[in-house]
C-alpha cells in the first residue's frame with residue numbers, strides 16, 4: 001500500500017491537483033479525495049449537510065482568513081501504512097532554534113504574563129513558528145506516510161488546495177463529533193513529556209485543563225444540554241507527549257442547535273484563552289505570526305456524520321520553506337523556560353518525520 005499511496009500523492013502534487021487525505025484516530029483506512037469545488041464555509045452548513053460529503057478547513061480566527069468547504073467526487077480508500085513500511089534508514093533533519101527566536105518568544109511571553117498578572121485574562125495561548133528552510137514539496141508523500149505510521153491515534157491529514165495552500169498534521173484533539181445520534185467533544189490541555197521521570201502533574205496544568213472543562217460545561221448549560229456524560233480528566237499519550245483529557249458525550253436531540261454550538265465552542269481555551277474575547281485580542285496584539293489555519297479546525301463531513309479536529313501539531317508547506325506551528329497555554333504560574341521547552345517538544349511531532357537529504 002505504501003507504494004500506491006506514494007505514487008498517487010506524487011502525481012497529485014506534480015499535476016497541482018487539489019486534494020485532501022486523512023485518517024481518523026484508530027482507523028486503518030486512509031481516505032483520499034480530489035477537490036473539485038471549494039466554497040466559503042458557513043457554520044450553518046453543519047445543519048444542512050445531511051446528504052453530502054466533503055471536508056472543512058477553518059482558520060483560528062476570521063481576521064485574515066476564511067473557512068472552506070471542499071467537495072470532490074472520488075473518495076478513494078487505502079489501507080493506512082503501518083509502522084516501518086517506509087524506508088527507515090534516514091536521519092531526522094536538524095533545525096537550529098536560533099537565539100533570536102527565543103528572544104522574540106520571551107518578549108511576547110512577558111507581555112502576556114503582564115496581562116495575566118493584572119487579571120485581564122486567566123489563561124492565554126502563546127504560539128510560535130519554526131521555519132524549516134528546505135524545499136519539501138516533493139518529499140510530502142514520504143513525510144505524510146511517516147506521520148501516518150508514527151501517530152496511529154491522531155487525526156492525521158494532508159490538504160493541498162488553492163485556498164489554503166499545503167498543510168499537514170497529526171492532531172490529538174477532537175473539537176466536535178456527531179456520529180450515530182451521539183455528540184462528543186473533549187477538553188484537552190496540560191502537557192508533559194512522555195518520559196516517566198516527568199510524570200507528575202502540577203497545579204498549573206490541572207487548573208489550565210480545568211478552565212477548558214469549565215468552558216465546555218458552561219456552554220452545554222447555555223445550549224440547554226442538561227444530560228451529558230463527562231469522564232476524566234485522564235492522561236492520554238500523544239506521540240512523545242502526554243495531556244490531560246476530559247471526554248463529553250450527549251445525545252443529539254432535535255432541539256440541539258448544533259451549528260451554533262460548534263461556532264460558540266471554537267476556539268476553546270485550549271487554543272485561545274479565558275475570557276475568550278480578551279485572550280483573542282491579546283493574541284492578535286502580541287503574536288507576530290498569523291496563525292492562519294493553525295489552531296483552527298478541520299475534518300470530514302459525511303452524510304450527517306461530523307468529525308472536526310483542532311488543527312495542532314501541524315505545518316504549512318511552501319515551495320521554498322515550511323512552517324511548523326506550536327503553542328501552549330500560559331497562566332499566572334507559567335515559567336518562561338518550561339513553556340518554551342513545551343513548544344520545542346510539540347514541534348517535534350512534525351520535525352521528527354522530516355528527514356535530512358542524503
Ligand SMILES: C=C(O[C@@H]1C=C(C(=O)O)C=C[C@H]1O)C(=O)O
Nearest residue numbers: 189190191270312326327328329
Ligand atoms: C496549542 C497546542 O496544544 C494545545 C495546548 C496544550 C497545552 O497548553 O498544554 C495542550 C494540548 C492542546 O490543546 C499546540 O500543540 O500547539
